[in-house]
Amino acid sequence: MILSAFTAGRRNGNCEIYVKEALMAAEKKGIEVRLYRLTEYNLRPCIACPVLFCPASSDITKCVAKDDAPFLAEAFLDSDGVIFAAPAYSLTANSLFFAFRDKVFGPKMDIAGPMTGMPEPPFIKGRYKHRPCGLISVGGCLHEHWTGFSLAELHTAVMSAQNEVVDHMNVYGIAQIDAAAVNDEWLEKARKLGSNVADAMLTGDNSWRGGERGSCPSCHLDLIQIKPGTDDVMCPLCGIYGKISVKDGVTTLDWPDTPECRQENRFTVEGKVFHLHDINDCMTAFEPFAEQAKEKAKKYREYKSCIVAPPRRSE
Numbered sequence: 001m002i003l004s005a006f007t008a009g010r011r012n013g014n015c016e017i018y019v020k021e022a023l024m025a026a027e028k029k030g031i032e033v034r035l036y037r038l039t040e041y042n043l044r045p046c047i048a049c050p051v052l053f054c055p056a057s058s059d060i061t062k063c064v065a066k067d068d069a070p071f072l073a074e075a076f077l078d079s080d081g082v083i084f085a086a087p088a089y090s091l092t093a094n095s096l097f098f099a100f101r102d103k104v105f106g107p108k109m110d111i112a113g114p115m116t117g118m119p120e121p122p123f124i125k126g127r128y129k130h131r132p133c134g135l136i137s138v139g140g141c142l143h144e145h146w147t148g149f150s151l152a153e154l155h156t157a158v159m160s161a162q163n164e165v166v167d168h169m170n171v172y173g174i175a176q177i178d179a180a181a182v183n184d185e186w187l188e189k190a191r192k193l194g195s196n197v198a199d200a201m202l203t204g205d206n207s208w209r210g211g212e213r214g215s216c217p218s219c220h221l222d223l224i225q226i227k228p229g230t231d232d233v234m235c236p237l238c239g240i241y242g243k244i245s246v247k248d249g250v251t252t253l254d255w256p257d258t259p260e261c262r263q264e265n266r267f268t269v270e271g272k273v274f275h276l277h278d279i280n281d282c283m284t285a286f287e288p289f290a291e292q293a294k295e296k297a298k299k300y301r302e303y304k305s306c307i308v309a310p311p312r313r314s315e
């Protein structure tokens with residue numbers, strides 16, 4: 001069994017230390033481990049060809065932006081479990097991680113199509129599976145709120161291929177190179193994360209093993225959005241809805257487990273199928289306006305005097 005870790009942190013940096021600690025723990029359980037340092041790969045951002053015509057969706061090597069994404073996609077598809085790690089940059093995961101997410105995952109790895117009878121993209125070669133996943137976010141500021149979105153954004157990369165997060169860690173206060181090596185508490189958590197992913201791979205049980213459950217029963221994070229003037233709450237990451245109540249200063253969250261609620265959860269297979277129907281409905285609703293839209297968009301296409309050309313480098 002192969003556990004592949006993809007890190008967007010610096011070479012020999014803090015993410016890498018935690019990832020290696022996790023991999024060492026998994027290796028002790030007989031798992032073959034592989035580490036991909038994304039800084040060493042050429043990854044260009046997705047430039048969003050129209051989704052239906054994304055050339056990479058049927059052949060991952062045919063993306064118009066040529067880079068190492070096909071190699072990394074193969075590495076992912078050949079694995080039985082995964083770890084994703086990224087540093088926090090301006091509260092979010094860093095842009096290298098986003099390039100990795102958009103080029104390797106997204107619609108082309110989405111399992112919803114084949115689940116609804118559409119043909120599997122040929123490059124998948126029968127390798128759809130529910131891989132257990134561990135996520136590691138590392139921030140350098142002493143206050144946790146400086147990592148507000150970074151761990152949540154690692155979750156967004158697991159969505160389309162239906163990886164299942166069994167553990168995650170949101171490290172903060174670890175900034176300088178090698179700082180990760182002297183904080184025993186976080187190292188212990190990383191070891192546990194590696195061990196948890198390995199156990200899930202070995203048993204086939206991808207249920208949550210990360211200990212403390214956050215406010216959201218699905219992602220176990222505390223990102224809850226409250227709609228002012230109502231008792232409605234939503235997890236902006238998973239998309240699920242619930243109710244909030246406060247009694248004697250104690251907050252209670254209630255997340256109904258109805259089919260309607262389950263289909264809103266984009267981390268479930270049902271949620272992805274619902275989303276696929278949603279996209280199809282959106283496209284169908286637009287069809288009667290397509291000609292009119294083309295005509296009306298003409299003036300924007302033709303208005304070019306405001307565009308500043310990039311500098312041309314003479315090499």
Ligand SMILES: Cc1cc2nc3c(=O)[nH]c(=O)nc-3n(C[C@H](O)[C@H](O)[C@H](O)COP(=O)(O)O)c2cc1C
Pocket residue numbers: 008009010012013014015016086087088089090091092138139140141142146147172173174175176177
């Ligand atoms: C451009 C940039 C922005 C950063 N922004 C944040 C931030 O918003 N919050 C935070 O906690 N740390 C921030 N950091 C610090 C890094 O997250 C921290 O140094 C981390 O340990 C880097 O991980 P690495 O060694 O694996 O690359 C930032 C670092 C850089 C270079």
